[in-house]
Amino acid sequence: EVQLVESGGDLVQPGGSLRLSCASSGFMFSSYLMNWVRQAPGKGLEWVSGSSGNGANTYYADSVKGRFTVSRDNSKNTLYLQMSSLRAEDSAVYYCAKVIAADSLDMVFDIWGQGTVVTVSS
Amino acid sequence: EIVLTQSPATLSLSPGERATLSCRASQSVSRYLVWYQQKPGQAPRLLIYDASNRATGVPARFSGSGSGTDFTLTISSLEPEDFAVYYCQQRLNWPPLTFGGGTKVEIK
Numbered sequence: 001e002v003q004l005v006e007s008g009g010d011l012v013q014p015g016g017s018l019r020l021s022c023a024s025s026g027f028m029f030s031s032y033l034m035n036w037v038r039q040a041p042g043k044g045l046e047w048v049s050g051s052s053g054n055g056a057n058t059y060y061a062d063s064v065k066g067r068f069t070v071s072r073d074n075s076k077n078t079l080y081l082q083m084s085s086l087r088a089e090d091s092a093v094y095y096c097a098k099v100i101a102a103d104s105l106d107m108v109f110d111i112w113g114q115g116t117v118v119t120v121s122s
Numbered sequence: 123e124i125v126l127t128q129s130p131a132t133l134s135l136s137p138g139e140r141a142t143l144s145c146r147a148s149q150s151v152s153r154y155l156v157w158y159q160q161k162p163g164q165a166p167r168l169l170i171y172d173a174s175n176r177a178t179g180v181p182a183r184f185s186g187s188g189s190g191t192d193f194t195l196t197i198s199s200l201e202p203e204d205f206a207v208y209y210c211q212q213r214l215n216w217p218p219l220t221f222g223g224g225t226k227v228e229i230k
Contacts, residue, residue: 035219037166045158045166045209047219059217095165107213108156110177112165 002026002111004096009116016086016120022079022096022113030054030074031102035109036081038092038118048094049081053103064090086120093117124148124212126222134230141197143225145210150190154214157186157195160224161206169208170195197227205229 008020022034036048049070050059058070069082079096094116097109125148135141145155153173158166168177170186173193183198197204210222 044224045160045211045221047216047221050217050219061218100168100171107211107216107219108168108171109158109166110168112167114165 004113006113006116017084020081029077040092128222143195145193147191151212151214156211
């Protein structure tokens with residue numbers, strides 16, 4: 001079964017840092033573009049970041065560029081999101097999502113994790 | 123950045139009725155439009171990709187149409203489990219990948 005499991009969400013103070021993880025199973029992780037999508041409480045979906053299969057290419061929304069870093073360890077089948085200089089508006093459920101086709105930039109998310117909650121507050 | 127506008131914000135219907143949801147793009151996205159369903163407390167679920175292709179396991183009562191800037195998601199006859207929020211997403215021009223604001227389909 002294809003599965004994504006996020007972890008690492010927590011309550012953090014403004015200006016703080018946090019690292020999220022997304023552990024995958026059931027597919028060839030290194031062949032897939034992987035993404036982070038977030039959802040603030042009561043709001044819609046916002047794409048945050050993406051990482052190509054080999055990690056060589058990374059992509060960011062303007063709202064997080066320079067503060068967040070996406071990376072992956074293909075030997076551990078795990079995607080990461082290092083978040084720094086956190087702001088209240090970064091508070092959200094963070095989902096990782098897999099694209100539908102291997103070796104592709106087709107941004108269609110067929111598998112999502114259950115999400116991990118990040119709360120930025122003093 | 124391509125802006126997606128979904129309408130209506132809320133659709134109040136009864137089980138068995140037909141639901142028609144709209145997504146309009148600020149510029150052409152060809153047919154690179156995706157639809158997701160999200161229920162409370164759950165992650166989004168892929169329904170339709172590239173305007174009209176149903177994802178694996180999605181019932182035939184869900185259909186998508188459109189191209190360019192105007193797209194429609196139709197649920198031919200609402201089942202109780204279809205009451206949820208629906209999001210569209212464009213994949214033509216990114217980053218940034220963009221989503222619409224969502225349409226909530228609620229029980230009348």
